Amino acid sequence: MRLPKEAYQNGTNPTRTIMKRRILYILLAIVLVAQFFQPHRGVPPIDPANDMLVMTEAPDDIRTLVQGACYDCHSYNTTYPWYSHVTPMNFWLQDHINEGREKMNFSHWNMSASQKHAHEAGEEVQEGEMPIDSYTWIHGEARLDASQRNTLATWFNANMPIEQEEDQRGEY
Numbered sequence: 387m388r389l390p391k392e393a394y395q396n397g398t399n400p401t402r403t404i405m406k407r408r409i410l411y412i413l414l415a416i417v418l419v420a421q422f423f424q425p426h427r428g429v430p431p432i433d434p435a436n437d438m439l440v441m442t443e444a445p446d447d448i449r450t451l452v453q454g455a456c457y458d459c460h461s462y463n464t465t466y467p468w469y470s471h472v473t474p475m476n477f478w479l480q481d482h483i484n485e486g487r488e489k490m491n492f493s494h495w496n497m498s499a500s501q502k503h504a505h506e507a508g509e510e511v512q513e514g515e516m517p518i519d520s521y522t523w524i525h526g527e528a529r530l531d532a533s534q535r536n537t538l539a540t541w542f543n544a545n546m547p548i549e550q551e552e553d554q555r556g557e558y
């Protein structure tokens with residue numbers, strides 16, 4: 387039911403309306419200023435010869451799957467979509483990327499630190515833990531179907547380094 391116009395106007399307090407508007411402007415200004423704060427996205431220079439897919443001479447179908455589903459977070463070859471520049475999304479995404487690279491970095495496959503957790507790659511893929519859900523919600527192309535999961539997991543299991551003892555691993 388629609389009340390006559392007066393009924394609405396009578397109920398509003400002009401000072402309060404001005405206050406509300408002010409608060410809205412302040413919030414808007416905060417959101418705008420926040421956009422100038424961006425996480426560090428720089429990467430060190432990389433030698434393509436040290437790339438995991440190059441070093442393992444991975445076949446084309448594996449390359450496509452791994453680059454499409456893992457490289458944004460587990461290598462220095464990250465493609466940043468537009469929303470990854472929007473605060474606070476940017477910090478949240480960069481956190482995932484930094485954490486992913488720290489665990490396993492396909493761009494530095496010559497370094498043992500990059501491979502420490504790689505023995506779990508097959509299992510992570512098989513169990514659907516990787517790529518992480520929040521990523522595949524947005525990146526439809528990174529969603530793996532059952533047969534892609536199998537292909538990828540089998541290849542990882544055959545080609546990733548096996549788990550090593552802490553003292554044998556050594557740091558780079």
Ligand code: HEC
Nearest residue numbers: 455456459482485486489503504506507510516517518521
């Ligand atoms: C959106 C970013 C993202 C994508 C894409 C992604 N990962 Fe990860 N990955 C992470 C993060 C963050 C961690 C560390 C936290 C964790 O273990 O859940 C991680 C951890 C891992 C680990 C270490 C697990 C452990 O606990 O030691 C493996 C192995 C791994 N990922 C494999 C993969 C593989 C294989 C793919 C592609 C099929 C992939 N990830 C795709 C972000 C990602």
